[in-house]
Amino acid sequence: MALREQARAWLEAQLGGEFAAARGLGGPGREHEGFELRRAWERALGKAGWTCLAWPEAYGGRAASLADQIAFHEEYARAGAPARVGHIGETLLGPTLLEHGTDAQRRRFLPPIQRGEELWCQGYSEPDAGSDLAAVRTRAELRGGEWVVHGQKVWTSLAHVADWIFVLCRTEPGSQRHRGLSYLLVPLDQPGVRVRPIVQLTGDSEFNEVFFDGARTDAELIVGAPGAGWRIAMATLGHERGVSTLGQQLGFQREYDRVVEAARRSGVLDDPVFRDALVRSWIELRLMRHRSPGSPTAKLYWSEWHRRLGELAQQAQGLDGLIAADGELNDLQRLYLFSRADTIYAGSSEIQRNLIAERVLGLPR
Incomplete structure (x- = not known):
């Protein structure tokens, strides 16, 4: 069975059984959701061999091809699996130690990361x-x-x-x-x-x-x-926007669909100005898949797009979007508030534009 089918079957079994309550939990602005359950999920992923796919087999990985890595992250996103809690160790530190660490460091730190035991x-x-x-x-x-x-x-x-x-x-x-x-x-x-x-x-x-x-x-x-x-440090940052970000686009699609549904319920979808902005957002989302995830242009593009989607999410709710029912934010309100940070963390938009100007266009500092 191909890795994609294996991943799909395993995810369906786990998220339909023991970890059903973890489905859809976590992510930017929502890391507080079901954290202990998601930590247990991290250990389950590790035990089943679904963490650190690109790592050598000697450290618990599968030495998976790029195509297989992409397939897994797509299936993970489609399944609505919870946001990972071990991604910093897996995607940032782990590859750095594989490239620059000592044998002793790799033996000490890589296995616990792969097993989901150390964050x-x-x-x-x-x-x-x-x-x-x-x-x-x-x-x-x-x-x-x-x-x-x-x-x-x-x-x-x-x-x-x-x-x-x-x-x-x-x-x-x-x-x-x-x-x-x-x-x-x-x-x-x-x-x-x-x-x-x-x-x-x-x-x-x-x-x-x-x-x-x-x-x-x-x-x-x-x-x-x-x-x-x-x-x-620069080597670590080079791993920051790797293959795992490809599943991000499927998450964006689900958020976009929720915005459309909210606008339909509130009646805001009948507003031609809002509808025009929604269509533009849909087109930009489709174009996103053609950008390399590791480039400064990709980070600039998705973060600016996602911030605009957050604004549409707030507008889509009409006046109800201004009220936190029982003091609790709903998903679209949380999307709006947290997406304000998208253009700041992991390299601000201003820094990304500098990188594009200097490294891509060859302009002076």
């Missing part, structure tokens, strides 16, 4: 170094076989539930910009770490501030050489 978060952005990543100030010093870390990270997705964090920090005193940075793997469950959730527009908290006050990690838990952190 990771990304320690990049800082209060004064968001889009300007080279301006990080968090520092680490090697003392007695350990790195001792001081500083602060911000907008750290899922740090409040993660076990580990990979941290870009300055390990050469007096260094500036891209020089003197290192890439450390740091456990979060220790006295020198404090995680403070950030309340979002939606009222939830999936982003966090992370404070390091003498946090420690073993000297061997540096990826690459000391001072080579910028190169490693």
Whole structure:
């Protein structure tokens, strides 16, 4: 049986049985939904061999072809499976360790990621170094076989539930910009770490501030050489928009369909101006499939489109969209509020336009 059929059968069995209540849970702006159930789902995926498909078999993967990876992510989205909680470890740290880590690091960290047992978060952005990543100030010093870390990270997705964090920090005193940075793997469950959730527009908290006050990690838990952190960090970002994002378009289609249905119920669909915007949105969604998921043009395109869809979602509800019934946001209200962040996180639209200008069009900085 081809991998697509295997995945479809397994997903149908699990989401129609033990994990039926997990169907459709989670995602941006909704990471609070059924988190423990979704963590159990992550372990079930790992046990059945449906995580880390591209990884070598030696680390629990399937060494799956690109076509098979795409097939799985399409079936996953079509099944309405819950949003993954282990995606940062699987799609960001794992490929980085496969490319730049030591054998000991790969043996220690890859199997628990594949099994869904350890969750990771990304320690990049800082209060004064968001889009300007080279301006990080968090520092680490090697003392007695350990790195001792001081500083602060911000907008750290899922740090409040993660076990580990990979941290870009300055390990050469007096260094500036891209020089003197290192890439450390740091456990979060220790006295020198404090995680403070950030309340979002939606009222939830999936982003966090992370404070390091003498946090420690073993000297061997540096990826690459000391001072080579910028190169490693860029390698991680290169994996950020990989094959898994292809299933994103199917999720967008479901959101679009909900917007149309809401507009039909409220009568807003009869408004020719709204209907024109809806048609434009549909055309843009169809064009999205022709963009490479790893390119800055793709991130700019989908984030701007999704933010506009959020605005349509709010309009589609009519006056009812202005009221949170019993104090709870509905799915379309949550879509509107959280989509405001789409053009900021994972590379703001302004930064994406700079990248396109410099790297694609060859314009000066």
